Amino acid sequence: MLRIAVPNKGSLSQTAADMLAEAGYAGRRDPKTLHVIDADSDVEFFYLRPRDIATYVASGALDVGITGRDLLCDVRQEDAREIEQLGFARSTFRFAAPPGRYSSVEDLEGVRVASAYPGLVDDFLRRHGVNATLVPLDGAVESAVQLGVADVIADVVETGTTLRQAGLEIFGPVIIESEAVLISRPGDAPGTERLLRRLRGVMVARRYVLLDYDLPARLVDQATAIAGGRESPTISPLRDPEWVAVRVMIPRKGMNQVMDDLYALGARAILVTAIHAARL
Numbered sequence: 001m002l003r004i005a006v007p008n009k010g011s012l013s014q015t016a017a018d019m020l021a022e023a024g025y026a027g028r029r030d031p032k033t034l035h036v037i038d039a040d041s042d043v044e045f046f047y048l049r050p051r052d053i054a055t056y057v058a059s060g061a062l063d064v065g066i067t068g069r070d071l072l073c074d075v076r077q078e079d080a081r082e083i084e085q086l087g088f089a090r091s092t093f094r095f096a097a098p099p100g101r102y103s104s105v106e107d108l109e110g111v112r113v114a115s116a117y118p119g120l121v122d123d124f125l126r127r128h129g130v131n132a133t134l135v136p137l138d139g140a141v142e143s144a145v146q147l148g149v150a151d152v153i154a155d156v157v158e159t160g161t162t163l164r165q166a167g168l169e170i171f172g173p174v175i176i177e178s179e180a181v182l183i184s185r186p187g188d189a190p191g192t193e194r195l196l197r198r199l200r201g202v203m204v205a206r207r208y209v210l211l212d213y214d215l216p217a218r219l220v221d222q223a224t225a226i227a228g229g230r231e232s233p234t235i236s237p238l239r240d241p242e243w244v245a246v247r248v249m250i251p252r253k254g255m256n257q258v259m260d261d262l263y264a265l266g267a268r269a270i271l272v273t274a275i276h277a278a279r280l
């Protein structure tokens with residue numbers, strides 16, 4: 001049975017649970033449940049703190065897990081490695097300070113830097129040859145400068161709202177681009193490939209739609225240039241020999257532009273349908 005670590009709380013937990021449910025796995029009904037067996041799918045779920053997941057996977061106690069790339073780097077477990085990007089909880093990890101005080105990572109020499117990700121920040125500063133004093137905190141680090149325990153913070157930034165509200169401004173390079181990832185040990189456990197195919201199926205179903213339309217046959221090459229599909233469009237004959245029916249998979253994002261462009265070319269009866277599951 002594949003043993004899978006899933007975030008029990010925090011930003012990653014709900015989307016991870018939704019994704020696993022869409023992939024056909026049993027979930028938990030009570031948010032306090034820590035262990036679920038899905039015998040039909042031959043997997044077992046352990047609900048754990050996302051920060052601890054790399055430790056369980058690296059040790060071999062669990063086979064795979066869902067965590068954040070920034071957390072994976074922060075805990076520095078070399079035997080846990082990223083095997084798939086899951087496309088949610090996207091953020092960047094940045095330095096921030098009151099406007100105008102600092103402009104580059106070199107300015108951090110001798111400065112106090114507060115972060116809930118001290119391992120990640122320490123590695124980054126070492127790589128840049130900068131000696132700063134790390135102030136490890138548990139969260140809400142945006143308040144650390146105002147409260148006088150640090151000069152600079154390094155934290156997760158999504159929309160930037162939290163930073164703005166704390167009167168802080170981003171500076172310096174991106175420390176890391178993060179998102180939810182699936183992690184494993186080298187030499188994936190049996191069943192990992194099946195889990196991966198299911199999760200990829202969910203991502204495809206979320207990101208792509210099916211597009212059907214009718215088109216004068218002479219315009220197929222031009223239509224293919226607008227929407228080529230993943231491999232190649234499916235072309236079916238219509239009763240009228242001068243027309244064909246076309247089916248392609250296209251990214252959900254931008255689908256209206258594609259529909260407008262195909263309409264302008266001469267396509268008609270343009271329909272979009274959702275994909276509920278996929279194995280590519």
Ligand SMILES: Nc1ncnc2c1ncn2[C@@H]1O[C@H](COP(=O)(O)OP(=O)(O)OP(=O)(O)O)[C@@H](O)[C@H]1O
Nearest residue numbers: 009010011050068069070071089090091156158178
């Ligand atoms: N606002 C956000 N947008 C996108 N990803 C985020 C955001 N906040 C945290 N994350 C991501 O969530 C992961 C951290 O999850 P974790 O549950 O430890 O923290 P959290 O969501 O901040 O939880 P909490 O603050 O409730 O303890 C990291 O990968 C981080 O990049």
Ligand SMILES: O=P(O)(O)OC[C@H]1O[C@H](OP(=O)(O)OP(=O)(O)O)[C@H](O)[C@@H]1O
Nearest residue numbers: 139140141156157158159160161162163
């Ligand atoms: O750029 P934004 O959209 O504002 O999002 C970023 C904020 O979200 C997270 O905070 P969270 O609410 O998880 O609190 P925490 O700092 O205690 O972890 C993160 O730590 C940032 O503070």
Ligand SMILES: [Mg+2]
Nearest residue numbers: 010011139140
């Ligand atoms: Mg947080």
